[in-house]
Amino acid sequence: MKSYYNIHTIWIAMLVLTLSTYAIGKMGFHGAGIVLLLLATVLIKGFLIIRDFMELNGVSLLWRAIMYGWLWVTTSAIAISYLVSL
Amino acid sequence: MNTATTFAVEEPKLLPGDLAMWFFIFMELLVFGIAFIGYAVMRLQNIEMFNKYQLTLNTEFGAANTMLLITSSYFVVRAVHAIKLNKVRYCYYWLYAAIAGGAGFLILKAFEYQDKFSAGISLSTNTFYMFYLSLTMFHFLHVILGMIILLAVAIKAQKGAYNATNYTGVEAGASYWHMVDLVWIVLFPLVYIIR
Numbered sequence: 001m002k003s004y005y006n007i008h009t010i011w012i013a014m015l016v017l018t019l020s021t022y023a024i025g026k027m028g029f030h031g032a033g034i035v036l037l038l039l040a041t042v043l044i045k046g047f048l049i050i051r052d053f054m055e056l057n058g059v060s061l062l063w064r065a066i067m068y069g070w071l072w073v074t075t076s077a078i079a080i081s082y083l084v085s086l
Numbered sequence: 087m088n089t090a091t092t093f094a095v096e097e098p099k100l101l102p103g104d105l106a107m108w109f110f111i112f113m114e115l116l117v118f119g120i121a122f123i124g125y126a127v128m129r130l131q132n133i134e135m136f137n138k139y140q141l142t143l144n145t146e147f148g149a150a151n152t153m154l155l156i157t158s159s160y161f162v163v164r165a166v167h168a169i170k171l172n173k174v175r176y177c178y179y180w181l182y183a184a185i186a187g188g189a190g191f192l193i194l195k196a197f198e199y200q201d202k203f204s205a206g207i208s209l210s211t212n213t214f215y216m217f218y219l220s221l222t223m224f225h226f227l228h229v230i231l232g233m234i235i236l237l238a239v240a241i242k243a244q245k246g247a248y249n250a251t252n253y254t255g256v257e258a259g260a261s262y263w264h265m266v267d268l269v270w271i272v273l274f275p276l277v278y279i280i281r
Contacts, residue, residue, distance in 0.1 A: 007167070011160040015153055018274075022149035025279035038275045045156075045271045053159050053264045055166075058099040066112060074119045074272060081126035082280060085133050 010052050017041050035082045039075045046071040102166075103258030111265045114228070118269045121224070122276060125217045132213050137281050139214040144201070147194050148278040152270060154194070155229075158187025159267040162236070162260045172250035174243060181240035181256075184263065188233040195226055218277055225269060232266045235259045 021041055024034060050067045051057045101108050129136040165180035202219075209216050239259035242248065248256050 007160065007163050011156065014156045018149055018152045018156065021152075021275050021279055022145060025145050025275075030281050035280055038280050042272055042275055046268055049159065049264055049268045049271065053163050053267070054261055055102050059101050060098040063101055063108070067115075070115045070119055071268075071272075074122055077123045078126045078272075078276060078280075081123075081130055085130055 007052060010048050014045050014048060017045055032083055032086050035079065035086075039079050042075055043071060046075075103256075103261045104254055107258040107261055111261060114265060115269070118225075118272075121221055122272060125221065125276065128213055128217065135212060136214045139212065139218075140278070140281055143218065143278050144198055145278050147198050148274050151191050151194050152274045154187050154191045155267045155270050158184045158191070159264050161187060162263050166253070166256055166260050169243065169248050169253040169256050170250055174246065174249065177248065177256065178240045178243040181236050181243065181259075185233050185236050185240065188229050188236070188263075191229055192226065192233075195222065195229075199223075221273060221277060225266070225273060228266050228269070232263045235262055 021038060024038060047068070050064075050071065054067070056064055056067060161180045161184035165177045165184065168174075168176035168180060199219075202215075207215050207219075209219050236259050239248075239255055242255060
């Protein structure tokens with residue numbers, strides 16, 4: 001079966017996610033749900049960059065923990081600071 | 087009878103590229119991570135100001151720049167795949183295409199800065215613009231450094247320094263460029279969109 005999870009579809013998916021982020025901003029949506037949605041988009045794109053662009057899938061757990069940990073800690077801290085302000 | 091069973095343990099893959107480059111990347115990510123959290127914390131004390139001045143930013147340029155960096159990163163992935171298949175010419179073609187994507191990013195950012203500076207906006211205008219200018223300019227400098235690294239790798243590739251068995255330099259340059267992309271992926275929604 002042909003796999004649709006490849007570097008080309010990942011690139012296109014990230015472009016689509018970027019356009020969705022732009023559209024949400026342009027339409028002026030805000031609130032806790034939107035903050036979480038936008039940060040979930042950041043997490044997905046970051047995950048794809050680390051796993052498929054940087055090709056860290058399968059490397060030692062330490063290196064993956066540093067990279068995914070950075071992404072999680074940064075986005076979680078941003079999420080907390082925005083949610084407490086709402 | 088010995089019933090001991092042996093299991094094949096798969097060794098983890100090595101980090102792509104050079105370990106020194108990865109330590110450099112981790113340091114860069116640490117600095118950017120602290121700066122992003124600093125932005126979010128400072129916003130808590132100036133929510134109205136941050137929300138008001140965020141609306142003055144050009145989200146079209148921000149989104150276009152995100153797409154340029156993602157596409158440029160995709161070109162770099164293609165360059166790494168090409169060199170692994172010993173397609174040296176394709177490798178440096180893709181690298182030059184990635185550099186062009188970076189140049190497009192710099193041009194759009196220069197227009198954005200020109201617009202802000204001509205309106206008299208500077209680092210001392212207010213806290214929001216201080217963060218906007220310092221975060222994006224710091225990232226801007228990383229884009230320039232990434233382009234210099236990719237250019238050096240492309241020239242070396244063109245001179246035949248890399249092939250299917252020796253491509254550590256290509257992977258190291260690629261990893262740095264992806265880091266520049268990763269940082270912008272967080273920066274764009276944080277500074278331009280989320281409110």
